Amino acid sequence: MTPERYAKILRVLSRRQPTLTVLMDQVNKPHNLSAIIRTCDAVGVLEAHAVPPSDGRELDFTGDTFEATSGSAHKWVRVQRHVDAVQAVRGLQARGFQVLATHLSQRSVDYRDADYTRPTCVLLGAEKWGVGEGAAGAADGNIIIPMYGMVQSLNVSVAAATILFEAQRQRLATGMYGAPQLSPTELREQAFEWSYPDLAPGYRERGEPYPALDDAGQIVP
Template sequence: MTPERYAKIMRVLAQRQPTLSVLMDEVNKPHNFSAVLRTCDAVGVLRAHAVPPKSGSLPTYEATSGSAHKWVEVQTHKEIVGAVRQLQAAGFQVLATHLSEQSMDYRQPDYTRPTAVLLGAEKWGVSDEAARAADHNIVIPMLGMVQSLNVSVAAATILFEAQRQRLTAGMYAQPQLEAAELARLAFEWSYPELAPLYRERGERYPAMDAAGQIVRGDEL
């Protein structure tokens, strides 16, 4: 671990937004799934959520993600409405990308609130049941012949609006993570090969100094 690498890790973690997320419902194309994660990393999403495709496993595509899967945790859920309810119970507003009579322009919601953007599968989109369970339905205005965007493009469009609002509100100017979680993630990102060994042994992570070097005898 070099001091420069550690400084970058700490700079990125200091801007992570634990109250901004996406919920992907059976997004099954690896390049789309990975591109969404890449955008999540770019705007500071800490944790994404996903209901796996019916195949039972999450798609991955290293070339598209740009290794973003290393920096954005993905929490899986068994079914979409339950996932929506779980996020709402945690204080998130869930915004479903879905065209309905109640849909609003994607720029209208307040993204400085805890927010999860619900994205549907490529072929079917967000189900009517999930759209009803969401707090709001949002749409990206389309002026051409095509009625919808690729799911990863839609995710990027919406998430960068969320980033714009949060930058304006100063939410990237100070850490949003609790100190203990920030320290935990700093070790896991800095020493991805060592962290699993400590977890397997049930041991606490060692502390690190300002240059990212392990301090023997001290624990987080």
Template sequence: MTPERFAKISGVLNLRQPSLTVLMDEVNKPHNFSAVLRTCDAVGVLTAHAVPPKHGGLPTFNATSGSAEKWVAVESHADAVSAVRQLQAGGMQVLATHLSQRSVDYRELDYTRPTCVLLGAEKWGVSDEAAGVADANIIIPMFGMVQSLNVSVAAATILFEAQRQRLAAGMYQTPQLSEAELQRLRFEWAYPELAPLYVARGEAYPALGEDGELPS
């Protein structure tokens, strides 16, 4: 671990936004799944959520992710409706990308609030049931012949609007994670091979030096 590498890790963690996330409902194409995670990393999402496709588990990460899967944790859920309700119970507003009578332009919403963007599978989109329990349905205005964007492009469009609003509100200027969470994540990101050993032994992570060095 070099001082430069540890400084990069610390700087990125200081910008993480635990109150911003996505829920991918049965997104089954690895390149799209990976591309969404790459955007999540770019805007500071700490943890993403996903409902695995009915046939098979979560898509395998591919080169499209740019190794984002190392930096964005993915929490799996059994189904979209229960996942939405769980996120809402945790204080998140859930915005479903879905065309309905109550849909609004995605730019009209307040993304400085704790927010989850619900994204549907490429072929079927968000289900009516999941969209129905979401706090709002959002759309990206389209002026061409096609009716929707690729799911990863839609995710990027919406998440960078969230980033824009949060930047304007100063939410990237101070860490959104507690000091305890920052210390834990610094160790796990800096020493991914050692962290599981401490967890298996039930031991606390050692305190790292200013440059990320392990105690002697």
């Protein structure tokens, strides 16, 4: 760990947005998963959520395709797995998130009309079948990206980027990137996990607190 590297970690964490996230409902293609995670990192998402495909396949966060497309972003964005999209929506709502599903319905609104300065989860579905009706119905709102061409929808990773950068725009305008949203304790713990990813699991397994780091990112004896 170099002082420069540690300074960058602290700078990035100071802009992380724990109140902005995504829920990927059965998005299973590695290039889409990795591209969405890369966008999450770019806009400051701390943790993403995902439901695996209903055919029993596990989410693939490995392999050359994922690694190449993610640009190592998966190291900086945790992905919380869920077994069911509706349950995941309810759980996020219980934590205070509004869930906005990318879904065409009678209540759909232009994605730019949503207020992303609120704690927000963007719910995305796989390209072939989209967000499930149950999850879309359980969501607080449905949003769409207006389309004026012959095709009816964007690639899911492109749609995610479009919506998340609108969220970033709104949050920048209100100064939400100007002060840390993580508490000092959360920031210190996350900084240790990012700085020492090989050591952190051992501390968690033993139930021990992370050691303190000095201003250069070195472990304090």
